[in-house]
Amino acid sequence: xxxxxxxxxxxxxxxxxxxxxxxxxxxxAERVAKLWPKTSDALKTKHLTSVSVDASKIIYxxxxxxxxxxxxxxxxRRLDIPVExxxxxxxxxxxxxxxxxxxxxxxxxxKPKRLEDLVGLIGQTFCxxxxxxxxxxxxxxxxxxxxxxxxxxxxxxxxxxxFVVVEASGPQALPIVGILxxxxxxxIAFQGATLMRQFGAEIYIADSSGLLMTRExxxxxxxxxVAGRTGSAFAAEIGTMKVNEEIDALTTMGLDPVRFLVIPxxxxxxxxxxxxxxxxxxxxxxxxxxxxxxMDYPLxxxxxxxxxxxxxxxxxxxxxxxxxxxILIASSGCLCGLxxxxxxxxxxxxxxxxxxxxxxLIVLSDGIFAVLFFYLGI
Amino acid sequence: MEPIITVENMTAQYGEHVVLDRLNFEINPGEIFVILGxxxxxxxxxLKHMIGLYKPASGDIRIGDVSMVNAEGAERDALIRRFGVMxxxxxxxGSMTLLxxxxxxxEEFTSLEKEARxxxxxxxxxxxxxxxxxxxxxxxxxxxxKKRAAIARAMALDPEILFLDEPSAGLDxxxxxxxxxxxxxxSRSLNIxxxxxxxxxxxxxxxxxxxxxxxxxxxKIVAEGDPEKxxxxxxxxxxxxxxxxxxxxx
Numbered sequence: 001x002x003x004x005x006x007x008x009x010x011x012x013x014x015x016x017x018x019x020x021x022x023x024x025x026x027x028x029a030e031r032v033a034k035l036w037p038k039t040s041d042a043l044k045t046k047h048l049t050s051v052s053v054d055a056s057k058i059i060y061x062x063x064x065x066x067x068x069x070x071x072x073x074x075x076x077r078r079l080d081i082p083v084e085x086x087x088x089x090x091x092x093x094x095x096x097x098x099x100x101x102x103x104x105x106x107x108x109x110x111k112p113k114r115l116e117d118l119v120g121l122i123g124q125t126f127c128x129x130x131x132x133x134x135x136x137x138x139x140x141x142x143x144x145x146x147x148x149x150x151x152x153x154x155x156x157x158x159x160x161x162x163f164v165v166v167e168a169s170g171p172q173a174l175p176i177v178g179i180l181x182x183x184x185x186x187x188i189a190f191q192g193a194t195l196m197r198q199f200g201a202e203i204y205i206a207d208s209s210g211l212l213m214t215r216e217x218x219x220x221x222x223x224x225x226v227a228g229r230t231g232s233a234f235a236a237e238i239g240t241m242k243v244n245e246e247i248d249a250l251t252t253m254g255l256d257p258v259r260f261l262v263i264p265x266x267x268x269x270x271x272x273x274x275x276x277x278x279x280x281x282x283x284x285x286x287x288x289x290x291x292x293x294x295m296d297y298p299l300x301x302x303x304x305x306x307x308x309x310x311x312x313x314x315x316x317x318x319x320x321x322x323x324x325x326x327i328l329i330a331s332s333g334c335l336c337g338l339x340x341x342x343x344x345x346x347x348x349x350x351x352x353x354x355x356x357x358x359x360x361l362i363v364l365s366d367g368i369f370a371v372l373f374f375y376l377g378i
Numbered sequence: 379m380e381p382i383i384t385v386e387n388m389t390a391q392y393g394e395h396v397v398l399d400r401l402n403f404e405i406n407p408g409e410i411f412v413i414l415g416x417x418x419x420x421x422x423x424x425l426k427h428m429i430g431l432y433k434p435a436s437g438d439i440r441i442g443d444v445s446m447v448n449a450e451g452a453e454r455d456a457l458i459r460r461f462g463v464m465x466x467x468x469x470x471x472g473s474m475t476l477l478x479x480x481x482x483x484x485e486e487f488t489s490l491e492k493e494a495r496x497x498x499x500x501x502x503x504x505x506x507x508x509x510x511x512x513x514x515x516x517x518x519x520x521x522x523x524k525k526r527a528a529i530a531r532a533m534a535l536d537p538e539i540l541f542l543d544e545p546s547a548g549l550d551x552x553x554x555x556x557x558x559x560x561x562x563x564x565s566r567s568l569n570i571x572x573x574x575x576x577x578x579x580x581x582x583x584x585x586x587x588x589x590x591x592x593x594x595x596x597x598k599i600v601a602e603g604d605p606e607k608x609x610x611x612x613x614x615x616x617x618x619x620x621x622x623x624x625x626x627x628x
Contacts (some may be wrong), residue, residue, distance in 0.1 A: 027536070028536075029487075029488040029490055029536075030488065030489070032490065032494065033488060033489040033490045033494070034489075035490070035497060036490065036491055036493075036494045037491065040493070062536040063502070063533070063534075063535075063536045064488065064490060064494065064498055064536075065497050065500060066501065067494055067497045067498040068494070070501065071493070071494070071497055072499060074497075094567070095568075098505060098568075099501050099504055099505070099569055102506055103504040103509055104501060105499055105508065117603065197622075211588055269479070341517065342517040343472025343473070343516065344472055344473075344475040345472050346472070
């Protein structure tokens with residue numbers, strides 16, 4: 001390894017269109033970095049007829065130094081002018097011989113990006129979304145068949161795996177669901193209070209908070225949290241198994257990956273999402289109670305008002321939505337996991353895709369539910 | 379000749395379990411040195427200690443005259459730049475093309491401009507015969523190509539020593555043989571010292587200048603020298619059997 005006290009230099013001169021380069025000293029990466037621009041600029045001189053490189057004073061030459069000499073040689077070939085190396089030491093010459101011009105020249109140039117590529121990319125993305133939607137529908141169909149079979153043969157579901165998933169997607173999510181539900185309930189009630197106070201109608205905060213939480217925000221917030229926590233975890237876990245060929249191992253052992261991996265997750269998520277929604281609803285209502293108490297309304301008044309405002313249909317509609325959201329999140333996470341490509345980055349992409357598609361599906365289905373409940377008078 | 383690597387009384391252990399017990403050996407510059415032994419004898423553990431990923435429980439490992447065990451800060455950085463490592467799986471970064479994989483150390487550790495970095499990376503790729511795959515992603519090439527690309531990346535900063543962990547593992551015999559040829563060619567043309575961990579006997583006979591053989595029973599070096607001579611003349615029947623690919627009952 002050369003020491004830093006060693007120096008290197010390039011001297012340039014032009015005579016009758018012939019560029020003379022005298023390369024001296026220790027050509028290692030540190031010094032070549034300084035010599036490269038000067039050499040490159042000299043080679044850009046117009047109307048060059050030939051290049052002569054005096055290499056007799058090169059003492060040491062590593063990969064970067066060889067790259068410098070190759071750059072000179074390659075520029076000569078590009079300009080179609082002769083390049084002559086004079087007095088090159090044998091070891092440097094041997095290094096240069098390792099890289100025949102035809103080998104270096106074979107490196108294909110990366111295709112530059114053009115406008116057509118952008119249009120193509122937009123088209124591909126749109127087709128990708130449609131194909132993804134089709135795949136999800138087909139996967140849901142496959143899933144329901146597998147679920148039906150599992151209900152006929154409950155012992156085919158691996159209880160141990162199922163309870164591990166239940167614990168991870170349910171009880172462990174309680175603190176974050178509780179905190180978020182409470183804060184959202186508190187904020188809704190507070191925002192409502194500032195408006196209703198003008199009309200002396202603060203008591204109706206109970207109606208708005210209760211209805212919003214049970215019918216809409218409770219299931220929605222819970223679903224978004226479950227998508228971020230559980231959906232991404234499903235995608236990453238199954239994706240890693242795919243990368244490690246564990247899914248292939250299951251298949252070749254005659255075990256259906258859908259029954260083995262997907263069904264326990266679907267059942268766990270579809271059971272846990274409604275339960276977490278109940279918890280989020282209660283936390284949100286508690287948040288509303290705090291606002292009412294701060295406005296000197298007794299708790300019993302708030303509770304009585306809630307009992308009057310909310311009917312069983314309000315609770316149940318929210319729980320039905322949560323159940324569907326749970327199925328969508330789990331299926332999306334598992335599908336993205338099963339479709340994982342190769343490498344560590346593919347697992348990351350799968351997790352991201354799982355969360356994005358889950359949230360998209362949650363909002364879409366929420367819209368469908370809103371229309372459906374309206375026509376059903378719920 | 380001054381050794382380029384010296385391992386002195388090195389003991390490696392996981393918790394209370396001793397894996398390697400007071401090893402002593404030296405590696406000479408330009409040598410192709412092979413560490414071999416049965417499964418679980420500590421070959422990869424030894425390699426990981428030599429490249430500084432693990433610290434030995436006792437003893438020393440020196441590269442040149444600098445201790446790998448005690449070097450810290452800038453001294454350790456300079457030491458690490460003296461060697462390159464090829465991992466068993468190749469460990470190429472999946473989100474980068476082969477060219478970008480090789481450019482990465484040049485970008486981080488040198489001030490070479492982009493054109494110089496790319497040309498240097500292309501040269502390394504041409505050395506391992508992968509010029510045409512410069513813009514391919516690692517997922518688009520075969521296992522043998524990944525290993526060759528990993529060697530090219532390990533050589534990016536012109537190291538004096540290359541550590542290869544199981545280079546032939548998982549490759550078909552023809553590809554493994556081509557990889558062995560590449561190792562010999564690089565060793566002879568660039569005078570790089572190779573330290574190879576393997577138990578592939580055909581590779582060992584083809585490339586090794588000298589081997590050490592580790593024994594899981596004693597956690598020590600059980601044999602050292604030319605593999606052909608060890609195969610014929612070693613006093614320990616177990617060692618001869620290993621080199622002749624014969625089981626204990628043979």
